[in-house]
Amino acid sequence: MAHQLRNDVARMQEAGIFVDPSAVKVDFDKVMERVRKIRAEISHHDSATRYSKELGVDLFIGRGKFTSERTVVVNGRTLHFKRAVIATGAYPTMIPMEGLKELHDLATAWQPQERGTGEPRPAVITNETFFNLTQQPTHMVVIGAGVIGMELAQAMQRLGTPTTVLGRSGRVLPKEDEDMADIVRKQMIEDGVTFLLSVDRYERIELTGKVSSSGLPEMKITLNVSENGSVAGPPTEIICDAVLVAAGRRPNVTGIDLELAKVEYDTKLGLIVNDRLQTTNSRIYGVGDCAQQYKFTHAADFTARAVIRNAFFFGKEKLSDLLPLPQPKLRVSVFMDLTWKKRVSNSTSSRNISGTMIDPSVTVRRQASSVFESMRRRIPSLVRLLSVKAQRT
Numbered sequence: 511m512a513h514q515l516r517n518d519v520a521r522m523q524e525a526g527i528f529v530d531p532s533a534v535k536v537d538f539d540k541v542m543e544r545v546r547k548i549r550a551e552i553s554h555h556d557s558a559t560r561y562s563k564e565l566g567v568d569l570f571i572g573r574g575k576f577t578s579e580r581t582v583v584v585n586g587r588t589l590h591f592k593r594a595v596i597a598t599g600a601y602p603t604m605i606p607m608e609g610l611k612e613l614h615d616l617a618t619a620w621q622p623q624e625r626g627t628g629e630p631r632p633a634v635i636t637n638e639t640f641f642n643l644t645q646q647p648t649h650m651v652v653i654g655a656g657v658i659g660m661e662l663a664q665a666m667q668r669l670g671t672p673t674t675v676l677g678r679s680g681r682v683l684p685k686e687d688e689d690m691a692d693i694v695r696k697q698m699i700e701d702g703v704t705f706l707l708s709v710d711r712y713e714r715i716e717l718t719g720k721v722s723s724s725g726l727p728e729m730k731i732t733l734n735v736s737e738n739g740s741v742a743g744p745p746t747e748i749i750c751d752a753v754l755v756a757a758g759r760r761p762n763v764t765g766i767d768l769e770l771a772k773v774e775y776d777t778k779l780g781l782i783v784n785d786r787l788q789t790t791n792s793r794i795y796g797v798g799d800c801a802q803q804y805k806f807t808h809a810a811d812f813t814a815r816a817v818i819r820n821a822f823f824f825g826k827e828k829l830s831d832l833l834p835l836p837q838p839k840l841r842v843s844v845f846m847d848l849t850w851k852k853r854v855s856n857s858t859s860s861r862n863i864s865g866t867m868i869d870p871s872v873t874v875r876r877q878a879s880s881v882f883e884s885m886r887r888r889i890p891s892l893v894r895l896l897s898v899k900a901q902r903t
């Protein structure tokens with residue numbers, strides 16, 4: 511809204527109507543309060559009350575841990591199951607940087623009710639704590655140029671906090687198509703975001719001992735920037751009073767004694783599941799962020815629906831059905847035979863995940879879909895060509 515208003519003010523000037531742009535002020539505390547209020551309002555939908563009282567689900571609140579292939583314990587109570595679903599989600603990862611973990615621990619020990627009491631805590635945050643911010647930083651550094659980092663960086667910049675995004679791959683949104691990512695980068699540069707996308711090494715982060723004008727402890731980040739694959743020049747120092755670590759999320763698969771349930775997992779990739787979303791214990795399914803490389807709400811939703819059908823209603827839903835376009839099966843298999851079959855079976859990483867069948871099948875179908883897409887694109891020119899030939903004859 512603040513950004514739109516500022517833009518509108520600029521546009522109004524072109525029409526001869528003058529409003530002082532500096533009159534648009536942001537009360538950051540109020541903005542964040544409104545966000546939290548909206549979250550609270552919609553939270554009923556996913557609340558324990560709704561599930562237990564309205565939908566009749568028996569709810570046991572606490573950290574669940576497996577004790578065998580057929581039992582799970584919550585708060586000392588053992589539950590026996592015929593089927594189980596693991597939906598533990600993912601957590602934000604910290605990057606290796608001297609001092610980062612310590613400052614993050616110090617920041618997360620802080621509770622909103624402590625406001626105004628004692629020493630101010632450093633704002634070293636992740637997506638889990640971002641929405642607890644109450645003071646508007648004077649300069650925010652976002653580590654990670656993926657979807658979460660970019661989304662929150664743009665929001666902060668547009669609310670009036672100068673924001674710097676740090677990345678290592680030389681580009682933003684490295685998982686997306688380069689031309690699309692570039693549109694986002696250009697827009698954000700226009701918004702005022704600064705990018706430093708060739709970080710070679712994050713050396714350290716430390717408190718400077720000063721407090722910024724917004725009352726947050728000031729920090730100094732020291733890093734090395736690379737150029738053509740080697741470290742360029744002396745270390746770069748950045749002063750800021752907030753750091754958002756958005757360097758990826760890892761599946762929550764540890765601390766739940768999956769070994770006792772005979773469920774195999776990889777700490778980076780998550781639960782090993784087959785195309786029907788069963789883990790290596792066929793009675794236990796894995797859905798959402800803890801079992802998939804595509805960590806999105808709609809992907810979690812798809813897998814949850816599929817598992818309900820598969821586990822309870824003899825369904826035959828497949829993860830590989832989560833496709834961008836419907837594919838004629840014959841062509842997919844012909845294409846796979848021609849190009850991918852060999853590569854897939856030779857690739858160790860694919861085989862590792864191929865317990866899961868996620869990567870090979872999705873990649874194969876994606877490849878196939880791009881072929882069909884290019885065929886589709888060529889059809890109009892083919893039709894034109896044929897009609898020209900028809901006119902000539």
Ligand SMILES: Cc1cc2nc3c(=O)[nH]c(=O)nc-3n(C[C@H](O)[C@H](O)[C@H](O)COP(=O)(O)OP(=O)(O)OC[C@H]3O[C@@H](n4cnc5c(N)ncnc54)[C@H](O)[C@@H]3O)c2cc1C
Nearest residue numbers: 572573574597598599600637658798799805806807808810
């Ligand atoms: C900042 C941010 C922005 C995002 N924006 C988008 C977006 O615009 N579009 C989109 O599609 N996706 C978005 N996502 C991703 C989306 O939020 C996730 O993909 C989705 O929430 C995954 O659902 P899930 O059920 O797998 O996991 P979660 O929603 O993380 O739920 C997992 C739950 O399991 C609980 N849990 C963990 N361990 C245990 C245990 N041992 N016992 C009991 N409970 C446990 C956790 O406390 C948590 O409540 C965003 C994510 C973030 C962080």
